Amino acid sequence: MVDDDDRAMQGLREGRPEALREIVERHGPVVLNFLHRMTGDRALAEDLSQETFLRVFRHAATYVPGGGFRAWLFAIARNLAWKHGRRPAPAAPPPPPEPAPAETARRAELEAAVGAALDRIEEPFRSALVLCSVDGVSYKEAADACGCSVKTISSRLARARARLRDLLAPQLREDGP
Amino acid sequence: MTCDESLERMSELLDGIPSEALEDHLGACPACREGLEGMRRADGALRRQPRLEWTPAMTEAVLRRARRPARLPWALAAAGLAVAALGIALALRKPEPPPSALADHVAAVRCLAGQEALAPEILRSQIRQLDLPALTGDLLRTPAAKPYEGYLRETARTIDAVGEKGSGWSREAAKELWGAAKNVQDACSFADAPARLVPVADPAPVDLYAEGRLRFANGDPEGAVRALDGLLGRHPDGPYADPACVALADHFARAGDDLSALAFYASIRRPETITPEVAARIRETARRAGRAFAGPKDLAGADLETLRGCASGGTPYGLVRAGPDGTTEGWLLGILPAEFRAAAAPEAACPSLEVRRARVDPARMPEAMKRLAK
Numbered sequence: 001m002v003d004d005d006d007r008a009m010q011g012l013r014e015g016r017p018e019a020l021r022e023i024v025e026r027h028g029p030v031v032l033n034f035l036h037r038m039t040g041d042r043a044l045a046e047d048l049s050q051e052t053f054l055r056v057f058r059h060a061a062t063y064v065p066g067g068g069f070r071a072w073l074f075a076i077a078r079n080l081a082w083k084h085g086r087r088p089a090p091a092a093p094p095p096p097p098e099p100a101p102a103e104t105a106r107r108a109e110l111e112a113a114v115g116a117a118l119d120r121i122e123e124p125f126r127s128a129l130v131l132c133s134v135d136g137v138s139y140k141e142a143a144d145a146c147g148c149s150v151k152t153i154s155s156r157l158a159r160a161r162a163r164l165r166d167l168l169a170p171q172l173r174e175d176g177p
Numbered sequence: 178m179t180c181d182e183s184l185e186r187m188s189e190l191l192d193g194i195p196s197e198a199l200e201d202h203l204g205a206c207p208a209c210r211e212g213l214e215g216m217r218r219a220d221g222a223l224r225r226q227p228r229l230e231w232t233p234a235m236t237e238a239v240l241r242r243a244r245r246p247a248r249l250p251w252a253l254a255a256a257g258l259a260v261a262a263l264g265i266a267l268a269l270r271k272p273e274p275p276p277s278a279l280a281d282h283v284a285a286v287r288c289l290a291g292q293e294a295l296a297p298e299i300l301r302s303q304i305r306q307l308d309l310p311a312l313t314g315d316l317l318r319t320p321a322a323k324p325y326e327g328y329l330r331e332t333a334r335t336i337d338a339v340g341e342k343g344s345g346w347s348r349e350a351a352k353e354l355w356g357a358a359k360n361v362q363d364a365c366s367f368a369d370a371p372a373r374l375v376p377v378a379d380p381a382p383v384d385l386y387a388e389g390r391l392r393f394a395n396g397d398p399e400g401a402v403r404a405l406d407g408l409l410g411r412h413p414d415g416p417y418a419d420p421a422c423v424a425l426a427d428h429f430a431r432a433g434d435d436l437s438a439l440a441f442y443a444s445i446r447r448p449e450t451i452t453p454e455v456a457a458r459i460r461e462t463a464r465r466a467g468r469a470f471a472g473p474k475d476l477a478g479a480d481l482e483t484l485r486g487c488a489s490g491g492t493p494y495g496l497v498r499a500g501p502d503g504t505t506e507g508w509l510l511g512i513l514p515a516e517f518r519a520a521a522a523p524e525a526a527c528p529s530l531e532v533r534r535a536r537v538d539p540a541r542m543p544e545a546m547k548r549l550a551k
Contacts, residue, residue, distance in 0.1 A: 037226075172215065
């Protein structure tokens with residue numbers, strides 16, 4: 001069965017510019033957020049997102065249709081994220097200009113803690129966590145994107161989740177159920 | 178199901194994959210119930226992180242960049258007039274796409290250009306493996322490249338000379354090689370065939386291995402571990418898998434994480450990789466970690482009793498394969514003490530237990546070993 005992505009890639013190979021627009025608009029948000037979680041840097045994530053789609057465009061000839069577009073796309077994005085590494089999250093959130101409500105402050109603190117925890121979860125565990133847990137990618141797609149088996153992804157994801165749980169334990173205790 | 182085994186099932190449960198065995202276990206184990214709840218909350222916190230918005234301006238930026246010719250100014254600057262002319266000629270005449278073998282050559286040259294930190298003998302042997310006549314020959318099959326035959330042959334000679342010099346490997350030579358490889362690559366990109374040259378989504382094993390070694394040499398261990406781990410994930414049976422295991426194990430041993438080091442030593446698949454020097458390092462690491470070290474011990478043809486003897490008091494790990502007639506073959510690298518089997522062992526007390534579990538493929542462990550490990 002030919003899906004929308006395969007059809008768009010066919011269009012790209014045939015030189016139809018609107019095919020690239022279709023792909024970018026469909027997958028831009030998820031690629032941007034994946035790269036943001038992977039790199040911890042918004043500006044870098046935006047640059048790498050553009051680069052990811054440019055590579056899709058330039059390397060369209062190597063794509064083999066068959067429903068595996070998302071895995072291929074994430075493989076490119078993940079390679080780029082690897083290449084550029086991760087920028088450590090700031091040690092603490094910047095102080096608010098005026099006293100923030102307790103809920104807002106707690107949320108900001110948790111957000112910073114999650115960023116710092118992702119810094120400490122090494123590859124390839126981080127990409128398994130971000131792909132499956134945040135982006136909702138299936139184990140099969142994540143396995144294809146990471147070049148490993150579904151079993152390996154499941155094991156990496158479990159380890160990453162256990163590590164995240166331990167790293168966030170103090171904040172989540174304070175945060176309550 | 179033990180607590181140890183429940184971790185992966187708990188993670189799958191969060192993704193909506195139920196497990197009866199896990200539910201039974203959770204019913205009887207408050208620690209795991211608490212662990213699952215913590216995992217659920219941490220996962221929720223991660224999912225609730227604010228998401229960035231993709232704007233129409235970003236889409237337009239991609240489309241604008243896609244309309245631009247690829248890397249033309251850089252290529253001109255780097256390659257000089259000869260390659261520019263070659264590129265333009267290639268672009269104008271729309272030659273046949275370069276053969277796919279060229280991709281391997283260019284990847285190999287790119288890789289070599291980044292390998293100045295490697296030992297001269299490794300470089301020499303890798304350069305010898307480069308099929309230089311084929312590299313130039315492939316490119317020259319494109320009629321438009323004919324006028325630049327002299328230049329291409331000169332490039333090949335440069336690479337060859339570097340290979341011959343071996344011990345004289347220098348930064349200048351590396352730069353020259355890098356430039357030559359870039360030139361060839363960029364020249365071909367004019368022909369709108371870069372995809373055939375650089376497999377982006379799947380880097381070559383040699384590329385990943387070289388990247389790992391280079392990053393170690395340049396003081397970037399995290400990057401090196403990423404590259405080598407990627408290599409092991411993608412090409413677990415390839416020729417660079419064992420060297421990657423040794424490099425990772427040596428790194429973790431140097432960093433004082435002896436259990437991770439042992440786990441990577443235990444992932445070595447070919448007995449011939451365990452040279453006397455490597456064996457000495459394994460022994461030393463095992464001694465520091467306080468692990469009994471029973472090898473490398475050749476277990477070819479060992480029967481169940483022998484294994485049981487090796488494994489008394491702990492869980493055996495290492496390179497063990499099912500052999501003929503219910504026997505095993507391989508290498509026993511060590512015995513993890515009994516307390517590591519305790520599923521509730523806190524991670525702080527056993528930071529590398531997970532690594533060990535991940536690395537030892539149960540499918541490769543014959544039934545006898547599995548029974549012993551329980």
